[in-house]
Amino acid sequence: MSKLDIKNGLIEMGHGSGGRASATLIEEIFVRHFDNELLNQGNDQALFSIPAGRMVISTDGHVITPLFFPGGDIGSLSIHGTVNDVAMSGATPLYLSASFILEEGFPLADLERIVISMAKASIDAGVPVVTGDTKVVERGKGDGVFITTTGVGIVPDGINISGDLAKPGDAIIVSGSIGDHGIAILSSREGLQFGTTIESDSAALHTLVAEMIAIAPAIRCLRDPTRGGLATTLNELARQSNVGISIQETSIPIKAEVKGACELLGLDPLYIANEGKLVCIVPAEDAGQLLAAMHKHPLGQNAAIIGNVCEDAQQMVVMKTAFGGSRVVDWLAGEQLPRIC
Amino acid sequence: MKFVDEYRDGDVAQLLARLIRQEAKPDRNYRLMEFCGGHTHAIFRFGIVDLMPDNVRFIHGPGCPVCVLPAGRIEAAIKLVEENDVILCTYADLMRVPAGKRDSLQKAKARGGDIRMVYSATDALAIAQANREKQVVFFAIGFETTTPPTAAVLKIANAMQLTNFSVFCNHVETPPAMMHILSAGEAKIDGILGPSHVSTIIGSQAYADCCDKYRVPLVIAGFEPLDVIQSVLMLVRQINAGEASVENQYTRAVSKGGNKKAQSLMAEVFEQRPLFEWRGLGVLPESAVQIRSEFADFDAEKRFGMQAIATADIKGCICPAVLRGMNNPDECKLFGTACTPEDPKGACMVSSEGACAAYYSYGRYRAAESKA
Ligand code: SF4
Numbered sequence: 001m002s003k004l005d006i007k008n009g010l011i012e013m014g015h016g017s018g019g020r021a022s023a024t025l026i027e028e029i030f031v032r033h034f035d036n037e038l039l040n041q042g043n044d045q046a047l048f049s050i051p052a053g054r055m056v057i058s059t060d061g062h063v064i065t066p067l068f069f070p071g072g073d074i075g076s077l078s079i080h081g082t083v084n085d086v087a088m089s090g091a092t093p094l095y096l097s098a099s100f101i102l103e104e105g106f107p108l109a110d111l112e113r114i115v116i117s118m119a120k121a122s123i124d125a126g127v128p129v130v131t132g133d134t135k136v137v138e139r140g141k142g143d144g145v146f147i148t149t150t151g152v153g154i155v156p157d158g159i160n161i162s163g164d165l166a167k168p169g170d171a172i173i174v175s176g177s178i179g180d181h182g183i184a185i186l187s188s189r190e191g192l193q194f195g196t197t198i199e200s201d202s203a204a205l206h207t208l209v210a211e212m213i214a215i216a217p218a219i220r221c222l223r224d225p226t227r228g229g230l231a232t233t234l235n236e237l238a239r240q241s242n243v244g245i246s247i248q249e250t251s252i253p254i255k256a257e258v259k260g261a262c263e264l265l266g267l268d269p270l271y272i273a274n275e276g277k278l279v280c281i282v283p284a285e286d287a288g289q290l291l292a293a294m295h296k297h298p299l300g301q302n303a304a305i306i307g308n309v310c311e312d313a314q315q316m317v318v319m320k321t322a323f324g325g326s327r328v329v330d331w332l333a334g335e336q337l338p339r340i341c
Numbered sequence: 342m343k344f345v346d347e348y349r350d351g352d353v354a355q356l357l358a359r360l361i362r363q364e365a366k367p368d369r370n371y372r373l374m375e376f377c378g379g380h381t382h383a384i385f386r387f388g389i390v391d392l393m394p395d396n397v398r399f400i401h402g403p404g405c406p407v408c409v410l411p412a413g414r415i416e417a418a419i420k421l422v423e424e425n426d427v428i429l430c431t432y433a434d435l436m437r438v439p440a441g442k443r444d445s446l447q448k449a450k451a452r453g454g455d456i457r458m459v460y461s462a463t464d465a466l467a468i469a470q471a472n473r474e475k476q477v478v479f480f481a482i483g484f485e486t487t488t489p490p491t492a493a494v495l496k497i498a499n500a501m502q503l504t505n506f507s508v509f510c511n512h513v514e515t516p517p518a519m520m521h522i523l524s525a526g527e528a529k530i531d532g533i534l535g536p537s538h539v540s541t542i543i544g545s546q547a548y549a550d551c552c553d554k555y556r557v558p559l560v561i562a563g564f565e566p567l568d569v570i571q572s573v574l575m576l577v578r579q580i581n582a583g584e585a586s587v588e589n590q591y592t593r594a595v596s597k598g599g600n601k602k603a604q605s606l607m608a609e610v611f612e613q614r615p616l617f618e619w620r621g622l623g624v625l626p627e628s629a630v631q632i633r634s635e636f637a638d639f640d641a642e643k644r645f646g647m648q649a650i651a652t653a654d655i656k657g658c659i660c661p662a663v664l665r666g667m668n669n670p671d672e673c674k675l676f677g678t679a680c681t682p683e684d685p686k687g688a689c690m691v692s693s694e695g696a697c698a699a700y701y702s703y704g705r706y707r708a709a710e711s712k713a
Pocket of ligand 1: 657658659660670673674675676677680681685686687688689690697
């Protein structure tokens with residue numbers, strides 16, 4: 001089989017034809033970097049036995065501009081996102097699958113860079129990519145690369161974590177500063193250079209979750225506040241559990257640079273995306289111990305209790321402002337947009 | 342960030358609020374119009390209403406550039422995209438504003454119109470440079486704050502002799518709108534929180550005539566929450582003393598005469614438009630600018646023969662009255678039922694600086710509380 005010219009080559013329609021060119025692409029880029037026993041068998045599926053417990057499955061499509069950003073790229077993000085979605089059920093993630101939609105003309109070198117980063121993220125997380133698929137679409141019909149990843153995991157018996165379990169009186173914890181990912185992405189978009197050093201927080205949170213569950217098996221809800229940010233996640237949880245939520249602005253960890261960038265652009269950090277943070281709702285009596293345990297984990301060093309669950313048939317999220325007033329933290333309508341004036 | 346935190350100190354806010362409560366006379370009303378949407382936003386976002394005594398009330402004004410653009414101008418832009426092979430560049434807020442018959446730029450984009458979101462006039466210019474084979478039109482809106490950047494871009498395009506770039510100019514001016522509201526006398530206004538960002542350009546003195554003629558005090562107020570509270574205190578004091586002058590709270594950025602360089606840039610490229618229609622305020626004389634004949638090649642209205650399209654606002658929407666300070670958003674029959682931020686019927690529900698959107702997001706809680 002002919003070798004790929006990774007340095008200068010581009011994705012061509014033939015790479016998605018299922019023929020020899022496809023096989024070469026898969027061999028030289030995907031199999032080479034993901035390298036694991038199940039994938040290397042070369043079947044159209046991965047066969048494995050599962051330990052006892054309940055199974056969790058989650059899938060997520062990744063579409064992002066720019067593909068490479070401070071602190072990560074679409075590859076590592078596609079691993080972290082799905083590992084986290086699985087982990088937020090309290091599960092141990094086991095395996096991942098990945099589907100690539102590539103646009104004709106996309107540089108092979110960029111593809112390899114993405115796959116290397118993806119492979120590293122999956123190896124670091126200990127969750128291998130064991131099966132996948134590649135398709136090529138004509139130039140102009142894709143945005144370079146779209147990646148869809150699916151993850152499976154196992155929830156140990158006795159753990160029951162779900163968005164509808166929050167109870168009045170429970171404490172609400174976030175695992176660290178919010179808004180880093182969204183601001184890192186914005187800062188690398190064309191036309192919006194505002195000179196920050198903020199990097200995306202993209203990270204796999206399953207080891208943090210494992211330690212949290214070990215300390216506080218009674219955790220009721222876990223969720224990663226990705227698109228829509230902390231505000232959206234809290235609204236989702238309030239609605240699912242039919243409760244109100246009350247938070248304190250002064251308790252929410254936000255980096256000064258993120259605050260500053262948000263001010264500049266007229267954005268609210270509560271709505272900015274995160275890729276390496278989680279929100280946890282836990283019975284109040286467990287909160288102190290849990291927080292102490294989280295502080296010991298590198299991804300939970302800046303964890304903080306930001307508020308509590310209350311009774312409210314209207315399911316509102318209300319924030320006491322640093323200012324002494326209060327405001328509703330509502331669902332976002334449409335996209336959050338930089339202001340005009 | 343020190344720069345921001347200084348203007349958000351809760352203790353200082355409590356202190357100022359206490360002074361306002363002490364000094365506001367219980368037997369009178371202080372109806373304060375915040376002209377700008379930026380103030381509306383700050384008032385709700387920081388819960389400033391909670392800190393005010395009951396007789397100090399905020400009345401929302403017309404100062405949101407997205408809200409005051411009439412539907413007909415948006416329809417004209419949609420027509421432009423659909424009948425000509427152009428790339429239309431616009432600020433994102435504008436995308437969702439209802440035009441006539443439930444249409445919007447967002448819907449026109451979904452139908453295949455090449456409509457692109459930009460963050461600045463400069464972005465639009467860059468798109469024109471990168472797409473020489475297409476006509477690129479920048480849908481310019483905003484008060485005096487955004488007018489100088491549009492002027493600068495027009496000058497650059499002119500110097501570069503770009504033949505595929507033009508501007509659909511919808512820039513409006515604040516003092517005429519304020520004059521109009523005061524002269525109409527429909528809204529009872531005891532004081533005005535004056536525009537801050539706009540005043541950095543045109544200066545605080547631009548409002549002196551408003552104060553003199555209508556005997557109403559005005560304080561140029563910054564958008565940070567402490568700015569707003571301090572300005573309220575300044576207004577309460579003026580009202581108590583029976584004064585009516587322009588005061589400047591936002592001295593860190595605003596001078597009496599404003600930014601002369603920006604003013605001369607605007608004057609070089611723009612001239613006053615004899616008449617311009619505002620959503621809610623109707624057709625106001627000398628309240629907007631148009632592109633001077635020296636730059637006529639870059640005027641999209643001329644290049645494409647764009648015509649004004651008369652469109653009625655959606656039935657039941659009281660945006661016009663809200664923008665004139667006559668009604669609160671929750672007095673609209675559609676508020677929160679037929680009209681929500683997800684499915685806005687009027688412009689005031691679209692922009693995050695619109696009074697209806699602010700009321701909807703932050704005000705529902707207050708309404709629920711007061712019922713409880
Ligand atoms: S609530 Fe909606 S329909 Fe009513 S005035 Fe506001 S924008 Fe118009």
